[in-house]
Amino acid sequence: MTFRACSEQPDILDAASAGRELPAVLTAHLASCPSCREQVDAVTFVRGLAETADAPRQLPDPAVIWWKAQLLRRWQAERAASEPIERMRWIELAAGVASLAAFLVWQWQGLVTLVARAVPAGVAAASAAPQESSPMAIVLIVCGAASIGAMVLAALHRRLGGASY
Amino acid sequence: MADHAVTLDAEDVSAQQVEAGARPELLNESEFQDIYRLHARPLWAYLYRLTGNAADADDLLQEAYCRMLAAPLATRDDRELRAYLFRAATNAATDLWRRGGRGKRREEPLSDDAAGPARGGDAALKQDMARTFRDLKPQERMLLWLAHVEGSAHREIAAALGLKPASVPVLLFRARRKLAGLLRKKGYGPGDPS
Numbered sequence: 001m002t003f004r005a006c007s008e009q010p011d012i013l014d015a016a017s018a019g020r021e022l023p024a025v026l027t028a029h030l031a032s033c034p035s036c037r038e039q040v041d042a043v044t045f046v047r048g049l050a051e052t053a054d055a056p057r058q059l060p061d062p063a064v065i066w067w068k069a070q071l072l073r074r075w076q077a078e079r080a081a082s083e084p085i086e087r088m089r090w091i092e093l094a095a096g097v098a099s100l101a102a103f104l105v106w107q108w109q110g111l112v113t114l115v116a117r118a119v120p121a122g123v124a125a126a127s128a129a130p131q132e133s134s135p136m137a138i139v140l141i142v143c144g145a146a147s148i149g150a151m152v153l154a155a156l157h158r159r160l161g162g163a164s165y
Numbered sequence: 166m167a168d169h170a171v172t173l174d175a176e177d178v179s180a181q182q183v184e185a186g187a188r189p190e191l192l193n194e195s196e197f198q199d200i201y202r203l204h205a206r207p208l209w210a211y212l213y214r215l216t217g218n219a220a221d222a223d224d225l226l227q228e229a230y231c232r233m234l235a236a237p238l239a240t241r242d243d244r245e246l247r248a249y250l251f252r253a254a255t256n257a258a259t260d261l262w263r264r265g266g267r268g269k270r271r272e273e274p275l276s277d278d279a280a281g282p283a284r285g286g287d288a289a290l291k292q293d294m295a296r297t298f299r300d301l302k303p304q305e306r307m308l309l310w311l312a313h314v315e316g317s318a319h320r321e322i323a324a325a326l327g328l329k330p331a332s333v334p335v336l337l338f339r340a341r342r343k344l345a346g347l348l349r350k351k352g353y354g355p356g357d358p359s
Contacts, residue, residue, distance in 0.1 A: 016313075017312070017316060038342060038345035038346075039338070039341045039342070041353075042344040045294070045298075045348060045353065046298070049214065049294050049298055050210065050214075050313075057219070059209055059226070060205075060223050060226060060227055062197065062201040062202075065230045065231065066234070069234035070234075073235060076235070
């Protein structure tokens, strides 16, 4: 299918699109040119179809569209406003996990001793071994681990809670 | 064609107006209702002929207006707004086809009420015409409608459909030729032009 249009075709199509009557010269050309005729037929058909589309149909209620658009705009504004908060939550969670990891590395020996003391089988061995952590250090370790754990849990809870709506 | 030509480059014009100092403003509800009353029916007719489905046409009409309302408008010119709406509707229809939504709803004829006062043979003819138009590809329907019903210029059609302006006349020629072939096949045309 190649693009070979007559030189008169633009004028003929313009007239057909606008519903104007063709000058005698173009009418004569149209009668003798099958290519122009089929192009005009197509244009006339589309314009005829457009006239049938002007039906008295009930269109969507503009008030509903207005309300929907307002809702969408508000939702987009809320999303844009909460984006930095959302980002901070991720940073908070990452910082909590990193702190917990650093704390575990730093106080690993103390935690091992604490666990050994808590387990009945290890109590004797722990009491026989030299004391590496004072009771105050143990309290600090427990409190530190608990607070970091709570922070991570809270951040996770917020993330999961935030994802649900 | 030039009498009622619409400009589909609403964004370009908006940008020019912003540069010239015009401040984009949000529409209020009564302004929106005026714009809706002015453009909704031709836009719905375009969408209905594209999708062949009244429910899809309703959805896409709403989406086009929602897109218009999502951001402040830099122009209140009716022609530019009309152009913007047709472009937004075309994009929404393209998105629908890309999502594969076209297959979900069956293409349907308008009900007797919607088809206007015509009944019987006239209504059947209209439905047959609509079916013939639906045999074209979506892009061909868009091209033909924008060119010959909306009277858009080739450059404007190219902007709306994301085509090169130089390819629009060729595609239009082919679309008209294909439609003429379909019309001949259905007995509407005068016969084989070759």
